[in-house]
Amino acid sequence: MSYNIDEKGYYGEFGGAYIPEMLYPNIEELRQNYMKISEDPSFKKEFNQLLKDYVGRPSPLYFAKRLSEKYNTKIYLKREDLNHTGAHKVNNTIGQILLAKKLGKSRIIAETGAGQHGVATATVCALMGIECVVYMGEVDIARQAPNVARMKMLGAKVVPALSGSRTLKDATNEAMRDWINNPVDTHYIVGSVVGPHPYPDMVARFQAVVSEEIKWQLKEKEGTENPDYLIACVGGGSNAAGTYYHYLDNMDVKIIAVEAAGKGIDTGESAATSVLGKEGIIHGSKTLLMQTKDGQITEPYSISAGLDYPGVGPMHANLYKTGRAEFIAITDDEAMTAGLELSQLEGIIPAIETSHAFAVFEYKTFNPEDIIVVNLSGRGDKDLQNYIDYFKL
Amino acid sequence: MNRIQKKLQENKKLLSIYFTAGYPNIDDTVTTIQNLENSGVDMIEIGLPFSDPLADGPTIQASSTQALKNGMTSELLFKQLKDIRDTVKIPLIIMGYFNPILQFGVEAFCKTCQDIGIDGLIIPDLPVDVYHSEYKSIFESYGLINIFLITPQTSDDRIRYIDSVSNGFIYMVSSASTTGAKSGFGPEQDAYFKRIAKMDLKNPQIVGFGISNFKTFKHATTHAKGAIIGSAFIKHVTHNGINTIDQFTNSIIHETI
Ligand SMILES: Cc1ncc(COP(=O)(O)O)c(C=O)c1O
Numbered sequence: 001m002s003y004n005i006d007e008k009g010y011y012g013e014f015g016g017a018y019i020p021e022m023l024y025p026n027i028e029e030l031r032q033n034y035m036k037i038s039e040d041p042s043f044k045k046e047f048n049q050l051l052k053d054y055v056g057r058p059s060p061l062y063f064a065k066r067l068s069e070k071y072n073t074k075i076y077l078k079r080e081d082l083n084h085t086g087a088h089k090v091n092n093t094i095g096q097i098l099l100a101k102k103l104g105k106s107r108i109i110a111e112t113g114a115g116q117h118g119v120a121t122a123t124v125c126a127l128m129g130i131e132c133v134v135y136m137g138e139v140d141i142a143r144q145a146p147n148v149a150r151m152k153m154l155g156a157k158v159v160p161a162l163s164g165s166r167t168l169k170d171a172t173n174e175a176m177r178d179w180i181n182n183p184v185d186t187h188y189i190v191g192s193v194v195g196p197h198p199y200p201d202m203v204a205r206f207q208a209v210v211s212e213e214i215k216w217q218l219k220e221k222e223g224t225e226n227p228d229y230l231i232a233c234v235g236g237g238s239n240a241a242g243t244y245y246h247y248l249d250n251m252d253v254k255i256i257a258v259e260a261a262g263k264g265i266d267t268g269e270s271a272a273t274s275v276l277g278k279e280g281i282i283h284g285s286k287t288l289l290m291q292t293k294d295g296q297i298t299e300p301y302s303i304s305a306g307l308d309y310p311g312v313g314p315m316h317a318n319l320y321k322t323g324r325a326e327f328i329a330i331t332d333d334e335a336m337t338a339g340l341e342l343s344q345l346e347g348i349i350p351a352i353e354t355s356h357a358f359a360v361f362e363y364k365t366f367n368p369e370d371i372i373v374v375n376l377s378g379r380g381d382k383d384l385q386n387y388i389d390y391f392k393l
Numbered sequence: 394m395n396r397i398q399k400k401l402q403e404n405k406k407l408l409s410i411y412f413t414a415g416y417p418n419i420d421d422t423v424t425t426i427q428n429l430e431n432s433g434v435d436m437i438e439i440g441l442p443f444s445d446p447l448a449d450g451p452t453i454q455a456s457s458t459q460a461l462k463n464g465m466t467s468e469l470l471f472k473q474l475k476d477i478r479d480t481v482k483i484p485l486i487i488m489g490y491f492n493p494i495l496q497f498g499v500e501a502f503c504k505t506c507q508d509i510g511i512d513g514l515i516i517p518d519l520p521v522d523v524y525h526s527e528y529k530s531i532f533e534s535y536g537l538i539n540i541f542l543i544t545p546q547t548s549d550d551r552i553r554y555i556d557s558v559s560n561g562f563i564y565m566v567s568s569a570s571t572t573g574a575k576s577g578f579g580p581e582q583d584a585y586f587k588r589i590a591k592m593d594l595k596n597p598q599i600v601g602f603g604i605s606n607f608k609t610f611k612h613a614t615t616h617a618k619g620a621i622i623g624s625a626f627i628k629h630v631t632h633n634g635i636n637t638i639d640q641f642t643n644s645i646i647h648e649t650i
Contacts, residue, residue: 018491020448020517021542022569024551163454164444176447183546183569281492281518282445294466295496296444 003248003324005204005315009197010286012321014314017196019284022180026188027196027284029103034202037102038095050094051209054127055084057091059210061217061373066345067358073366076227077348077376078214080239087351087378088207088239089120093189095206097124100187107131107186111161111175113140113168113235114306114353115147116378117191122156132156135174137167140305147382165299168235168309172283192236193313196284200241200313207242214373215246222371229366231256232375233357234327235271235306237313239377244325254326256364257316258357260302261329271300272329273312274320282311288320303332303386304352306378334359336390339380351378352386396484396512397538397561400436401597407619408610408645409436409599410626411488413456414473415465416442417630422473425635430483432642438515438621441470441489448517450573452624456631467497471505478510486540488515499528503535513538513561525558540564545585549592556594565589565598565617573624575603578612590616610645 009015009031017027037043051057059079068075080088093110100108108125110132112118118134125132134151138160141148151158164170172195179188193200193207215225230247232240234257247253262270270276277288282297289311290298302308312320319325330338339355342348350358354377366372380387387393400407410429414422422439429437442457442465449457467489477485487506494502494516506514514537519528521541532539538561543552546569555563567582568575578586582603589598597618604613605625613620622645629641643649 016523017520018518018523019520021520021547022448022544022566022571024520025544025546025548163458169445173445173447177450177571180448181570181574278496280495281490283447284518291492291496293496294468295493296461297492298444 003319003322005201009201011314011318014287014317015197015200016286017284018281018286019196020180022183023176026179026183030202031198033103034099034198037099038205043098043102047095047098051091055090055094056082057209058213058217059083061214061221063221064346067342070345071361071366072368074369074371076218076371076373078210078243078373079376080210081348081350081354081376081379085116085120085123086381087116087120088210088242088375089117089191090123091209091242092191092203092206092238093117093120093124096187096189097128097130100189101128103187105185105187107182108189109133109135109175109178109186110189110191111135111168111171112191113137113171113308114304114351115140115144115151115382116306116351118156118158119147119150119154121189122151122154125156126154133178134158135161135171135178137161137165137171139166140168140171143386144305144382167305169297176283192238193241193315194236194283194285194311200285200315203238204241204245204315207238208245210239210242210375211244211246214243218371218373226250226252227373228370229254229256229372231258231357231360231372233258233307233353233377234312234316235309235353237316239375241313241315243373243375255319255324256360257319257325257327258360259327259329260304260307260356261331262301262303264331265329269301271302271307271309273310274327275329277312285311285314287314287317288312303335304356306351306353307356328360328363330356330359330363334362336387338362339387340391348376349380350376351380352383354378395536395538395561397436397486400484401562401618406614407435407599408642409438409619409621410434411438411440411621411623412626412630413440413442413453413460414470415460415463416456417459417634419463419465421635422470423477425638426477426481426485428635428638429642430481432639433646434483434642435619436484436486438486438488441467441487441493443490443493446490448571450571450624452573452627456627467493467502471509474509484512485510486513486515487511491516491519500531503531503537506537507535511537513540515540515564517542521555521558529558542566544569545581552589552592552594556596559596561596562618563594563596563598564621565600567600567603567613570602572602576605577609578603586616607645607648
């Protein structure tokens with residue numbers, strides 16, 4: 001049994017493409033071309049070159065000495081925060097912009113929650129000289145102001161999503177509606193391993209560079225490719241998918257997925273999809289999602305805009321359902337405390353999304369000889385105001 | 394023969410109206426249907442509201458949001474429609490997104506539809522291939538006709554495939570757009586309408602999206618069997634409530650001024 005995607009576009013029972021006919025030609029064009037294009041040697045060469053020279057890859061695998069001492073185990077940090085634009089998101093946008101060019105598209109749309117994916121998309125559009133429109137929930141525009149400014153500076157148009165909870169889910173709806181209305185010239189750069197097939201697989205493949213690097217970097221440092229644990233936070237699940245990708249079927253490596261519990265699993269203000277979700281369809285994918293008994297998608301809550309999503313990618317739904325990954329839900333307070341701790345122990349201010357992953361060390365005890373790799377998915381610059389308000393700094 | 398199939402054999406251009414169940418008020422559903430039938434409408438699409446209607450523009454989105462706020466659910470809709478066949482004779486189709494139907498249970502949903510006298514379903518985000526392989530036999534065993542969409546971007550091969558899976562009509566989306574986004578038709582639509590007419594499909598076509606008045610209804614039905622109006626009708630009941638539905642229908646069927 002493999003935990004990767006099957007030839008029909010499913011991870012176990014999750015995935016597929018539940019899309020209105022209006023989107024069929026776009027999705028079908030992608031489905032038929034994404035592997036052909038991305039496996040082509042000339043594409044790979046250009047992709048890898050840009051990751052190296054423009055993004056600054058490989059990102060370091062850093063042994064966090066003081067954090068390891070505190071928790072009496074061996075913790076390595078995969079430094080995606082050091083990428084150009086400050087998060088893992090750019091790995092995917094570089095891949096998709098090259099793909100969009102090969103498909104002859106002249107206009108790019110994207111959704112964004114924290115604004116990291118929006119910035120990463122605006123960045124590659126500037127790089128390639130392509131028009132860029134980013135949909136962002138009105139609520140997120142308010143809580144991620146620095147990233148809104150960045151996108152504008154990069155020449156993107158930021159369109160507020162005014163429907164529903166006015167967060168990531170609604171921004172995604174608006175982007176999909178834009179695509180329905182502009183089917184020919186536009187490519188939609190989805191920002192996580194969500195949406196209809198082939199998006200989850202395509203984004204996972206572009207993010208897989210993370211685990212590809214972890215393998216050889218860990219071999220250099222520890223003499224083995226295999227950590228005992230991989231830890232990543234999960235919004236839609238792209239940094240997690242990248243972290244797990246080359247280890248999915250390697251049962252020597254345990255997988256931990258960290259979701260946002262918001263104010264607590266039972267408070268009604270949470271984004272812990274695996275615990276609170278039920279099987280259904282969101283944004284064209286059969287997966288786990290938070291919904292009412294009647295099948296209406298509910299509004300999630302998390303202090304971090306990037307984890308504030310009522311669904312989860314189909315790969316992760318399958319990892320949860322099969323028990324391949326351990327899912328841990330971390331509250332706002334636990335995440336904020338862990339973010340402050342990482343800042344003061346290692347001199348690294350993480351994005352609030354990422355802080356959730358670090359709260360696992362208070363939650364779970366590891367053995368002293370365990371080797372743990374945490375995806376440090378993004379840096380905290382964009383969240384400074386939130387940290388300041390929270391800690392009254 | 395299903396009511397939809399019978400209706401399609403009538404020698405006239407058909408007017409079908411979409412409305413959102415439970416909008417503007419939660420108890421408007423049955424009266425809206427009755428008023429639509431009495432005003433001369435041929436077929437009705439009852440919109441089951443969804444929180445995230447991907448294929449819909451702002452007008453239908455807003456009506457869905459309001460209907461959900463009013464308390465509409467699948468269960469309540471079925472309760473409201475329980476005795477609908479005592480008064481209403483024209484074909485009734487439920488149009489809804491797949492997730493609420495999935496949560497209700499596809500088979501239970503179909504069975505309830507049959508019990509009530511619903512004739513067909515339109516589920517925009519249930520793709521034809523998934524329907525074909527997983528759900529067709531269930532729908533058919535409860536006598537329901539599933540209606541598929543085609544757009545100007547749909548390839549001839551796929552249209553033929555959709556035609557082969559359909560046994561009622563084909564919902565011809567007039568342009569690549571969400572509902573209510575565009576009004577009126579240009580040369581592009583004309584070419585598309587003609588192209589489809591020439592394909593000589595087994596199923597008649599009914600055009601939807603972009604139809605809002607006598608002129609666009611007439612234009613859309615030049616080649617097609619009928620037309621569906623959604624957003625324009627929702628706007629009408631938003632401003633005028635459900636007591637003047639006959640005025641709306643008249644303005645579509647008859648040339649005014
Ligand atoms: C730094 C960072 N980490 C994680 C996420 C969550 O997304 P994903 O689960 O796709 O990695 C985001 C999303 O905005 C982010 O900005």
